[in-house]
Amino acid sequence: MDSTGYPQRPPRRALSRSTGLWVVAGLVLAFVLLRLHRVHSYELVFFAVLVPSIILHEISHGAVALHYGDDTAKRAGRLTLNPLPHIDPFGTIILPALLVLSGVGAFGWAKPVPVNVSRLRNPRDNEVAVALVGPAVNIALAVIFGLAFREMAPPFLRFAVSEGYLPSSIGYQALFLAGYANVMLAVFNLLPIPPLDGSAVVERFLPERWLAGYLRIRPFTLVVPLLVILVFPSALEAVFQPFLSAWGHLLG
Secondary structure (H helix, E strand, C coil): CCCCCCCCCCCCCCCCHHHHHHHHHHHHHHHHHHHHCCCCHHHHHHHHHHHHHHHHHHHHHHHHHHHCCCCHHHHCCCCCCCCHHHCCHHHHHHHHHHHHHCCCCCCCCCCCCCCCHHHCCCHHHHHHHHHHHHHHHHHHHHHHHHHHHHHHCCHHHHHHHHCCCCCCCHHHHHHHHHHHHHHHHHHHHCCCCCCCCCHHHHHHCCCHHHHHHHHHHHHHCCHHHHHHHHHCHHHHHHHHHHHHHHHHHHCC
């Protein structure tokens, strides 16, 4: 999960030693839990496809910001497919691994791509485009993986999936779960709750006299989506279901 409008940060072209240690610690923790807990293969596959989907989501923010005149992400070394600069040790590795290995599911985030909204050519309008491109990328990926699954999977497998069964083949699992993960990422990030991407649309229509006060409190709103996940999971399921059903029809 992410937002736009982060203050400009100094360039960061390499993974710091402390972050590298966190990454190693997270991988060790995941390995230990894997040995202590029997994990289904699809849980590991889901984790494997979720992380790059989150990272592509983040890169797209920086790429569109660059298109509109802000090169902050480029100077910070964040317009790269190398996953290391995008890793948030807790949000990208430790938390998703803990959730997957505990059987709860998966939720996580990458390090937000720095965007200096004041450097955009038309800040209020361009910020909306920078924010919405992330979910748009996830939607495009969901469609691509869905179509690939429909074209490659035999009819009996597509029928089994429509009845709620996961493919036993790792390859078909990866195609299906990659599409599924990107639907979830797109819908969740489009919720109009700060600091999620959907809140940028709400911010665009705020009166300018309210913006200064709003922007002061926005950095402290990260807890709001987490509370929604923990306190109102059934409400989220109701939001996700129509979109997952629509994507299911794409699978044939």
